[in-house]
Amino acid sequence: MLSVQRAATGTSTRQLGVRTFFGTSSRAKQRLVILGSGWGGYEILRAIDKKRWSEECSLDVIMVSPTNYFNFTPLLASCSVGTLEFRAAVEPVRRYTPDVIAYTAWCDSIDFKHKKLVCMPATSPVTFEGSQTQSNGGSDVNESASLVTGNTEKFQLTYDKLVIAVGAYNQTFNVPGVKEHAHFLKDIRDARRIRTRILECFEQANQPTITDADRRKLLNFCIVGGGPTGVEFAAELHDFLHSDIARHYPALARMAKINLYDVAPHILGGFDTGLQEYATAKFKREGIRLLTQHHVERVEEGRMFVTEEGEVNFGLLVWSTGLSPNPLIESITELKKDERTKRSLLTNGTLNVLKADTGAPDPDVFAIGDACTIETEALPATAQVANQQAKYLTKRLNRLIKSSSASASSSDAASADAAAFKFQNAGSLAYVGDWEAIFDRTKAARGPKGKETGRVAWLLWRSAYFTKTLSVRNKILVPMYWFLNWIFGRDLTRF
Amino acid sequence: MLSVQRAATGTSTRQLGVRTFFGTSSRAKQRLVILGSGWGGYEILRAIDKKRWSEECSLDVIMVSPTNYFNFTPLLASCSVGTLEFRAAVEPVRRYTPDVIAYTAWCDSIDFKHKKLVCMPATSPVTFEGSQTQSNGGSDVNESASLVTGNTEKFQLTYDKLVIAVGAYNQTFNVPGVKEHAHFLKDIRDARRIRTRILECFEQANQPTITDADRRKLLNFCIVGGGPTGVEFAAELHDFLHSDIARHYPALARMAKINLYDVAPHILGGFDTGLQEYATAKFKREGIRLLTQHHVERVEEGRMFVTEEGEVNFGLLVWSTGLSPNPLIESITELKKDERTKRSLLTNGTLNVLKADTGAPDPDVFAIGDACTIETEALPATAQVANQQAKYLTKRLNRLIKSSSASASSSDAASADAAAFKFQNAGSLAYVGDWEAIFDRTKAARGPKGKETGRVAWLLWRSAYFTKTLSVRNKILVPMYWFLNWIFGRDLTRF
Numbered sequence: 001m002l003s004v005q006r007a008a009t010g011t012s013t014r015q016l017g018v019r020t021f022f023g024t025s026s027r028a029k030q031r032l033v034i035l036g037s038g039w040g041g042y043e044i045l046r047a048i049d050k051k052r053w054s055e056e057c058s059l060d061v062i063m064v065s066p067t068n069y070f071n072f073t074p075l076l077a078s079c080s081v082g083t084l085e086f087r088a089a090v091e092p093v094r095r096y097t098p099d100v101i102a103y104t105a106w107c108d109s110i111d112f113k114h115k116k117l118v119c120m121p122a123t124s125p126v127t128f129e130g131s132q133t134q135s136n137g138g139s140d141v142n143e144s145a146s147l148v149t150g151n152t153e154k155f156q157l158t159y160d161k162l163v164i165a166v167g168a169y170n171q172t173f174n175v176p177g178v179k180e181h182a183h184f185l186k187d188i189r190d191a192r193r194i195r196t197r198i199l200e201c202f203e204q205a206n207q208p209t210i211t212d213a214d215r216r217k218l219l220n221f222c223i224v225g226g227g228p229t230g231v232e233f234a235a236e237l238h239d240f241l242h243s244d245i246a247r248h249y250p251a252l253a254r255m256a257k258i259n260l261y262d263v264a265p266h267i268l269g270g271f272d273t274g275l276q277e278y279a280t281a282k283f284k285r286e287g288i289r290l291l292t293q294h295h296v297e298r299v300e301e302g303r304m305f306v307t308e309e310g311e312v313n314f315g316l317l318v319w320s321t322g323l324s325p326n327p328l329i330e331s332i333t334e335l336k337k338d339e340r341t342k343r344s345l346l347t348n349g350t351l352n353v354l355k356a357d358t359g360a361p362d363p364d365v366f367a368i369g370d371a372c373t374i375e376t377e378a379l380p381a382t383a384q385v386a387n388q389q390a391k392y393l394t395k396r397l398n399r400l401i402k403s404s405s406a407s408a409s410s411s412d413a414a415s416a417d418a419a420a421f422k423f424q425n426a427g428s429l430a431y432v433g434d435w436e437a438i439f440d441r442t443k444a445a446r447g448p449k450g451k452e453t454g455r456v457a458w459l460l461w462r463s464a465y466f467t468k469t470l471s472v473r474n475k476i477l478v479p480m481y482w483f484l485n486w487i488f489g490r491d492l493t494r495f
Numbered sequence: 496m497l498s499v500q501r502a503a504t505g506t507s508t509r510q511l512g513v514r515t516f517f518g519t520s521s522r523a524k525q526r527l528v529i530l531g532s533g534w535g536g537y538e539i540l541r542a543i544d545k546k547r548w549s550e551e552c553s554l555d556v557i558m559v560s561p562t563n564y565f566n567f568t569p570l571l572a573s574c575s576v577g578t579l580e581f582r583a584a585v586e587p588v589r590r591y592t593p594d595v596i597a598y599t600a601w602c603d604s605i606d607f608k609h610k611k612l613v614c615m616p617a618t619s620p621v622t623f624e625g626s627q628t629q630s631n632g633g634s635d636v637n638e639s640a641s642l643v644t645g646n647t648e649k650f651q652l653t654y655d656k657l658v659i660a661v662g663a664y665n666q667t668f669n670v671p672g673v674k675e676h677a678h679f680l681k682d683i684r685d686a687r688r689i690r691t692r693i694l695e696c697f698e699q700a701n702q703p704t705i706t707d708a709d710r711r712k713l714l715n716f717c718i719v720g721g722g723p724t725g726v727e728f729a730a731e732l733h734d735f736l737h738s739d740i741a742r743h744y745p746a747l748a749r750m751a752k753i754n755l756y757d758v759a760p761h762i763l764g765g766f767d768t769g770l771q772e773y774a775t776a777k778f779k780r781e782g783i784r785l786l787t788q789h790h791v792e793r794v795e796e797g798r799m800f801v802t803e804e805g806e807v808n809f810g811l812l813v814w815s816t817g818l819s820p821n822p823l824i825e826s827i828t829e830l831k832k833d834e835r836t837k838r839s840l841l842t843n844g845t846l847n848v849l850k851a852d853t854g855a856p857d858p859d860v861f862a863i864g865d866a867c868t869i870e871t872e873a874l875p876a877t878a879q880v881a882n883q884q885a886k887y888l889t890k891r892l893n894r895l896i897k898s899s900s901a902s903a904s905s906s907d908a909a910s911a912d913a914a915a916f917k918f919q920n921a922g923s924l925a926y927v928g929d930w931e932a933i934f935d936r937t938k939a940a941r942g943p944k945g946k947e948t949g950r951v952a953w954l955l956w957r958s959a960y961f962t963k964t965l966s967v968r969n970k971i972l973v974p975m976y977w978f979l980n981w982i983f984g985r986d987l988t989r990f
Contacts, residue, residue: 145703217763
C-alpha cells in the first residue's frame with residue numbers, strides 16, 4: 001500500500017514544506033492529504049504525530065483548505081458583538097508549516113482510482129503583465145504539487161491516504177435574497193462583518209438626518225433559526241445592547257429590538273424540553289421576541305417578507321437554519337451518499353467511505369464531521385462529533401506511521417479491522433444571555449445524566465472552551481478579553 | 496459671549512448625549528464643538544473637565560469626526576504586520592458619550608459669522624423604502640443638531656467655541672495611480688489592509704500555479720517615503736519577514752525583498768545626521784534596499800515606474816510622503832492660511848485663528864495640530880505638537896468652564912490675553928528594526944540633549960507609548976500582545 005512515486009525526488013534540495021532527506025530515498029513516504037481545516041481537519045493537523053514522522057520520514061501531511069485558519073465556532077457569537085477579539089477565536093494552519101504542507105485552495109475533484117486531487121487556488125489570481133504559468137521545472141517551492149495539463153489555473157496532488165473533512169455550507173432553503181442580504185455566522189469573517197454592521201446601525205441611527213421611524217427600522221435586529229447558533233447570537237446581542245450600547249447610546253438603545261424567527265414551534269429543537277422552556281421564558285423576560293412557526297419568504301436589502309407578518313424591516317439579519325451540502329460532496333459520484341440529508345458521504349464504522357458500485361469500503365479514504373454519515377448510526381452534525389471522529393482517526397493514522405516505520409513493508413494499520421468509532425456524547429451547551437446558560441446532559445455517554453441551567457451552566461459553558469483545540473496563546477487571550485471587557489466594556493470603534 | 500439660544504430647550508426631556516436639567520433653563524450653556532478625533536481633537540475630548548461641566552451645566556461638548564475612534568498612529572506600523580492587534584492601537588470616541596455628543600460626520604463648511612457648521616454623515620445612507628427625512632419635530636435623539644433647509648442629507652450645528660483639529664491628508668504629489676494602487680498608513684483601516692495584503696502575497700506565492708519569477712514580483716515590498724512612518728514600517732516588515740515568515744514560509748522568505756524609496760539623498764530627513772547614518776547602515780546590513788534620490792512617476796496595479804529604474808513590480812506598495820491639505824481647510828476663505836504649506840490655518844500664539852480680512856484673531860475659533868500653523872513659529876507636523884497644543888487648549892477651556900460657572904456673566908477666560916502656546920520638544924524616536932531604535936534629543940527643550948541608538952533607544956521607544964493618551968485597557972493589551980507575539984510568534988491567519 002506504500003506509495004513509491006515520490007522516491008525519485010527524495011534526493012532533491014529541501015523544499016518548502018516537504019522534508020526530504022539525503023540518502024533516505026530508499027524509504028518511500030506515505031502522503032496524507034487532509035481536506036478542510038475545521039473541527040475535523042484541524043484536529044488531525046494538530047494532533048498527528050509530527051515528531052515521529054519528521055524523525056522517521058515516513059509521512060508527508062498536506063492540508064488543503066480555502067482558509068489558512070481554523071474557526072473556533074462556539075466563540076463566533078461572542079466575537080460578533082465584541083465580547084472577544086476576532087483572532088482569539090481562530091487558530092492558524094501556518095503554525096504547522098513547513099512541517100506540514102498547506103495550500104490555500106479548494107479541492108475541485110477527486111480521482112479515487114488514481115488517488116489524485118485537482119485543486120483550485122483560493123487566493124485572488126496574480127496579474128503581473130507577461131506572467132507565465134509555472135512550468136513546474138526549476139522551482140523548489142511546492143514540489144509536492146504538479147500542474148493540471150491544459151489548465152493554467154489548477155494544480156493536482158496525489159495521496160496515499162485522504163481525509164475528507166470539508167464540512168457543509170449554510171442552508172438557505174432557497175429563500176431568495178438570503179445570500180445577498182443576510183449574514184451567516186460560520187466563519188470569523190462573518191463575525192467581523194456582523195460586528196461592523198451592528199456598530200454601523202447605531203452610528204447611522206445617531207445621524208440627525210433620519211427619522212425616528214427609520215431609526216426603529218435600523219435597530220430592528222432579526223435572527224432566523226432558533227438553533228444553538230441563533231440563540232447564542234441573540235443572547236450575546238441582548239447582553240451587548242443592555243450593557244455597552246445602553247450606556248453609550250441610551251436613547252437609541254431603547255429603540256432597539258431583537259427578533260428570533262423559527263419555523264418550528266419551539267427554539268432549541270435538539271435540547272431537552274425543560275431546557276427549551278427555560279430558554280424561552282428567559283428570552284421573553286429579556287424582551288427578545290420569539291417568532292416561532294414563522295416563515296420567511298424572501299429577503300431584500302433592509303427588509304424581508306414573512307408569511308405571518310408581512311414586510312419586516314431590519315438593520316441586520318443573521319441567518320442560521322442549518323446545513324446544506326458542500327459542492328465537493330455533491331460532485332462525488334463514485335461514493336455512496338447519505339440519501340436522507342444528501343450532504344454527506346456514507347462511511348462504515350471505521351469512517352472509511354463506501355464505494356457507490358460495490359459498497360465496499362475504500363481503505364485509504366476517510367470522511368469525518370459534517371461531510372460524513374456513519375451508515376449504522378445517525379449522529380448530530382456538531383463540532384463535538386467532528387472533533388471526536390478526528391481524534392479517533394488521528395490515533396489510527398499515528399499507528400500507521402508507527403507500523404510503517406517499524407517495518408519497511410508496512411501493513412496498513414488503518415485498515416478496516418480497527419475498532420469502530422464510538423461517539424461519546426458529552427452533552428450540549430448553549431448560552432442564553434445575562435451570564436446564564438443551559439447544559440443538556442440527558443443523553444450523555446458518561447457521568448451524571450441530567451440538566452443544568454443558570455450560572456452553574458454558564459460556568460460550565462465558559463470552561464468548556466478550554467479544550468485542547470485552543471492554543472496556549474488563545475487560552476491566555478480569551479479570558480483576558482473576557483476580563484477586560486467585563487471591566488472596561490466592549491470596544492465600540494467601528495473600522 | 497454666552498450663547499442663550501439653547502435655553503429654550505432646557506426643559507425638554509433628557510435627550511441623547513445632551514444633558515438638560517429641569518429648572519436650570521435660566522442658566523445658558525456654552526457649546527464647544529471639536530472637529531476631528533486625532534491627536535489634537537481626541538486629547539481635548541479625553542482631558543476636558545467633564546465632571547465639572549456635567550455638574551455645573553455650563554458646557555456641551557460635541558465631537559464631529561468621520562471615524563468614531565482615535566488612531567494611536569505610532570503603533571500602526573506594528574499593527575500592519577501583526578506585532579499588535581488592531582484594536583490595541585485605537586481608542587473609542589464613544590467611551591465619552593452620552594456625557595459628550597458625538598457625530599460620525601464630515602464638517603462640510605463653517606459659517607464663522609453666524610457660528611454655524613454644516614455636516615455630512617460619514618456613514619452609508621439609510622435606504623428603507625418610503626423613508627422620509629427627519630422633520631426634527633418629535634425626536635428626542637440629537638436635539639443638538641438641526642436640518643439644513645432644502646437639503647435632506649446634511650445637518651447643521653451651532654457653536655460657541657470651535658476647535659478645528661481635522662488634520663491633513665496623505666500627500667501623493669499628484670503621482671498617478673497612488674490612491675488606487677498604493678496603501679497609506681495613517682488609519683487603522685490602512686494597517687488592516689496592509690496586514691491582509693502581506694499575508695495574501697505569501698499565500699498567493701505559495702500556490703503551485705505560479706512561476707518563481709512571479710513569486711519574486713509578489714514578494715517585492717516597496718515603500719515610498721523615507722520619513723519615520725516609512726522607516727518604521729520597513730523595520731517592522733523586516734522583523735516580520737525574518738522571524739515568523741522565515742519560520743513558516745522558509746523558501747518564500749528567501750525570495751522576499753524590501754525597498755525603501757525617497758527623492759531626498761538621505762532617509763529620516765528631520766533627524767540628526769549621525770542618527771540618519773546609523774539607520775542607513777543598519778538597513779543596509781539588514782538587506783533593506785535604500786533607493787534615495789529615486790522618483791516614482793506613476794503607479795499601476797502591481798507595478799510602478801521609477802525614473803532611475805524603469806518598471807518595478809511589487810506585491811505591496813506603502814506610500815508615506817508627507818501631508819496634503821484637508822479639503823475643509825482648503826475650502827475656508829474667511830481665515831488666513833499658511834502660504835508656505837497651504838494646508839493649515841494661520842493662528843496667533845494662543846492658537847486663535849486669524850481672519851483673512853482684518854488679520855484679527857477670532858476669540859472663539861481655534862486650530863491645532865496639522866490644521867494649524869502658528870504665525871510666529873514653524874513647528875513640525877507631528878503628533879507631539881498636536882497633542883501639546885490640545886493639552887494647552889484644554890487647560891484654557893477648563894478655565895473657561897470654571898469662570899463661567901463661578902459668575903453668571905462669564906468673562907471669556909479663553910480670550911487672547913492668555914499666555915501663548917510654547918512647544919516643548921521631547922525629541923524624536925524611530926524604530927529601525929531588530930529591537931533597535933534611534934532617539935534624537937538634539938533639539939529637546941528639557942533634559943539631557945543628545946542622541947541614543949540601539950537597545951536603549953528601543954526601550955525608550957516602547958516606553959514612550961505609555962502616555963496618558965492610551966487607555967488603561969490598551970496599556971494592558973499592548974504589552975500583552977508584545978509578550979504573546981514574542982513567545983508564540985505573530986498570528987498568520989488571513990481573514
